Amino acid sequence: MERVDLMPPPADDDSAHGDDTATGLADAYAAVPLLNCLLREVARPVRQEGGHRIYRLPGGNRLLRVRGTRRPAEPEVEVAGAWHRLGHTELVKLVVEELRRHTGLSNHELPAEMLDSRDTVAALLAARVRATPPEDPYLRSEQSLLTGHTHHPAPKARGGGPAAGWLPYAPEAYARFPMTLLGLREDAVAEEGDTSALDALGTAPPGYRLLPAHPWQLDLAAPELAAAFADGRLVRLGPSAFDTWPTAAIRTLYTPEQDLFLKFSLDVRITNDIRRLWRHDLLALRRTDAAVRSAFETFDGPPGWLADRGYRTADFAFEALAVLVRDGFGDRLLPGATPLLAAGLVEGFDGSPLDRAADPGAWWAAYLAHVVPPALAAFAEHGVVIEAHLQNTLVAVDADGLPVQALYRDAEGVKLLPEVGRQAGWERLVYCLVVNHLVEIAGALTERHPGFDPWPAARRELARHDLPEISALLASPTLPAKTNLLLRWTGADGADARYLPLPNPLREGTSPAAPSRADGH
Numbered sequence: 455m456e457r458v459d460l461m462p463p464p465a466d467d468d469s470a471h472g473d474d475t476a477t478g479l480a481d482a483y484a485a486v487p488l489l490n491c492l493l494r495e496v497a498r499p500v501r502q503e504g505g506h507r508i509y510r511l512p513g514g515n516r517l518l519r520v521r522g523t524r525r526p527a528e529p530e531v532e533v534a535g536a537w538h539r540l541g542h543t544e545l546v547k548l549v550v551e552e553l554r555r556h557t558g559l560s561n562h563e564l565p566a567e568m569l570d571s572r573d574t575v576a577a578l579l580a581a582r583v584r585a586t587p588p589e590d591p592y593l594r595s596e597q598s599l600l601t602g603h604t605h606h607p608a609p610k611a612r613g614g615g616p617a618a619g620w621l622p623y624a625p626e627a628y629a630r631f632p633m634t635l636l637g638l639r640e641d642a643v644a645e646e647g648d649t650s651a652l653d654a655l656g657t658a659p660p661g662y663r664l665l666p667a668h669p670w671q672l673d674l675a676a677p678e679l680a681a682a683f684a685d686g687r688l689v690r691l692g693p694s695a696f697d698t699w700p701t702a703a704i705r706t707l708y709t710p711e712q713d714l715f716l717k718f719s720l721d722v723r724i725t726n727d728i729r730r731l732w733r734h735d736l737l738a739l740r741r742t743d744a745a746v747r748s749a750f751e752t753f754d755g756p757p758g759w760l761a762d763r764g765y766r767t768a769d770f771a772f773e774a775l776a777v778l779v780r781d782g783f784g785d786r787l788l789p790g791a792t793p794l795l796a797a798g799l800v801e802g803f804d805g806s807p808l809d810r811a812a813d814p815g816a817w818w819a820a821y822l823a824h825v826v827p828p829a830l831a832a833f834a835e836h837g838v839v840i841e842a843h844l845q846n847t848l849v850a851v852d853a854d855g856l857p858v859q860a861l862y863r864d865a866e867g868v869k870l871l872p873e874v875g876r877q878a879g880w881e882r883l884v885y886c887l888v889v890n891h892l893v894e895i896a897g898a899l900t901e902r903h904p905g906f907d908p909w910p911a912a913r914r915e916l917a918r919h920d921l922p923e924i925s926a927l928l929a930s931p932t933l934p935a936k937t938n939l940l941l942r943w944t945g946a947d948g949a950d951a952r953y954l955p956l957p958n959p960l961r962e963g964t965s966p967a968a969p970s971r972a973d974g975h
Contacts, residue, residue, distance in 0.1 A: 477576070480573075483601055484568075484610070485527065485529060485545055486601055487602065487603060487606050488549065488608075489527075489529055490605045491939035492549055492939065495937050495954060496552055496553070496556055496939070497511055497518060498510045498512060506519040506521055511552050514551065518531050531548060542569075543569070546565055546568045549607070561944075567614075567723070568608045570611040570613075571608035571609060572610075574611060574617075577621055577627075578624060578627050581624070582626075582627060585628040587803075588628060590710070591792055592794060593699050595795040595798030595803055596625060596701040596798065597701075598795075598802065599625070599798065600801065602725075602801075605890075606726075606939075607942060608725075608942075610626075611723065611724070613722040622669075623668070623704070625699070625700040625701060629699075631700075632693035632695070632696065633666040634667045634669050635692060636664075637658045637663070637688065643766065643767075645764060645767065646737075647739070647779070648764045648779065649763070649765065649766045655694060655709075655712070658691070659691075663766070667718070667775065668707070668720065671705070671718050671719055674722070675774040678774050679771060688768070696709065696712075705717060709782075716778065717762075717780060719775070726938065726941060730773045731767075731776040733773055736765050736767075736772075736778075739762055739765065742868045743762045743763075752836075753831060757827070757860050757862070758786035758859065759863070760780055760786065760848075762865040763780065764779050780863065787859070791858050793849070793850045794851060795844075796825075796847040796895065799849070799895060800898045802898070807856070807857075808902060811902070814899050816856070818908050822892075822912060824849065824860040825892075826892075826919075830916075833879065833921070834919070839870070840862050840883075841867030841882075842891060843887075846864045846867065881934050885936055888933060889933050896908040896959075928961065930958050930960075933956045934953035935955070937953065
């Protein structure tokens with residue numbers, strides 16, 4: 455298979471990216487999500503001028519201009535009547551100044567994460583020159599995310615450590631590696647659900663149970679585990695006899711030979727949260743997953759749920775050593791269909807069906823018909839709010855690249871009614887499914903087919919569903935957009951979602967090129 459060429463992040467409106475050096479490419483990739491956050495959450499649109507969009511930064515009353523809409527590029531700030539181009543470091547400095555004025559708060563961690571995210575991209579770009587992408591299009595889609603979360607200030611930050619510590623496990627560098635197998639003394643095992651698949655991954659000595667570990671997490675948790683290795687509660691059994699592939703989530707590994715997903719703790723902040731498998735989430739897992747499975751079993755047609763079967767861990771390191779067993783594709787995948795990560799469709803990868811969708815209307819209608827109904831039916835009929843965002847949605851396509859099935863995953867992000875109120879649950883669903891997901895897929899599609907309007911078909915698909923909230927959604931001038939930049943700046947918990955109003959492209963008569971924020975907010 456040919457190596458994937460390194461290209462800057464796609465930009466619309468014929469925007470260029472200027473510097474095509476390695477430094478310029480890393481700056482361009484890292485600037486996209488940071489600019490998206492700044493323009494959505496803080497800046498106020500002023501006007502469009504030629505190929506630029508101009509915004510006012512209210513904190514210092516400065517003007518900022520960018521090229522492109524979906525993937526903003528070439529940021530410039532007005533200084534003494536002239537436009538001054540901003541490199542990534544200058545952009546971070548500008549964002550920090552604006553946020554201090556905007557919130558009255560300081561934050562020393564987030565600027566470092568922004569710079570770390572950019573440095574991570576640079577390391578990934580360099581690693582890709584020496585790496586070969588996977589042959590399997592599914593794995594290629596999972597490992598494609600150089601930009602990552604399109605509206606997060608530091609989506610690629612890896613904890614600030616040296617690249618040598620994390621690069622061998624980076625999906626974006628096309629990593630594959632064996633797990634580390636541990637023996638966990640039987641009297642220290644804590645588990646729930648069906649974990650039998652773990653016992654087939656290797657052989658544990660008498661008196662021990664097999665416990666796979668992510669090598670990076672094992673390094674990070676070494677001080678916490680030293681005593682258990684010393685007294686024999688844990689023993690090292692060596693690497694697994696097979697490689698695993700890190701998915702877009704980084705800490706979730708796929709084992710093609712066993713057709714199994716394994717999700718681990720990872721003591722690193724990835725986007726908004728430290729990615730441990732927290733005790734309270736693990737204890738709630740069986741009930742949450744059972745609710746989703748029960749909902750999906752009632753659906754007609756092909757939607758699938760990759761169930762989180764159970765977990766195993768050590769009672770003395772409950773969170774640090776936890777491993778979650780998740781279904782593989784098995785008989786859930788339609789025969790002959792190829793699963794692809796929805797986030798990979800947005801990012802782009804070699805072989806993406808979006809690149810060969812000759813009829814965007816037919817492709818989009820099929821996509822909507824498979825992705826939207828399961829999420830709405832789970833909410834309306836079962837009180838289940840699945841986290842239907844881009845990284846939790848897999849879309850299976852046929853040989854022609856046409857969507858034929860949607861599969862969802864990750865019970866950890868699921869909310870149940872009435873534990874969360876209906877209004878809060880609906881807002882979360884709209885954000886995940888529409889703002890985070892459909893808006894991004896629609897943008898990637900229209901980027902390839904200028905002039906195509908995806909929103910009439912989306913309105914028709916949503917209007918088919920008998921929910922009292924639908925009519926209000928289609929009539930609302932705004933949608934709820936999560937404020938990841940402000941959440942991180944103010945130190946809010948990652949699960950404490952806060953939203954601001956975003957112009958609603960689903961509203962009849964709304965232009966697809968609407969400004970990135972609701973006027974006056």
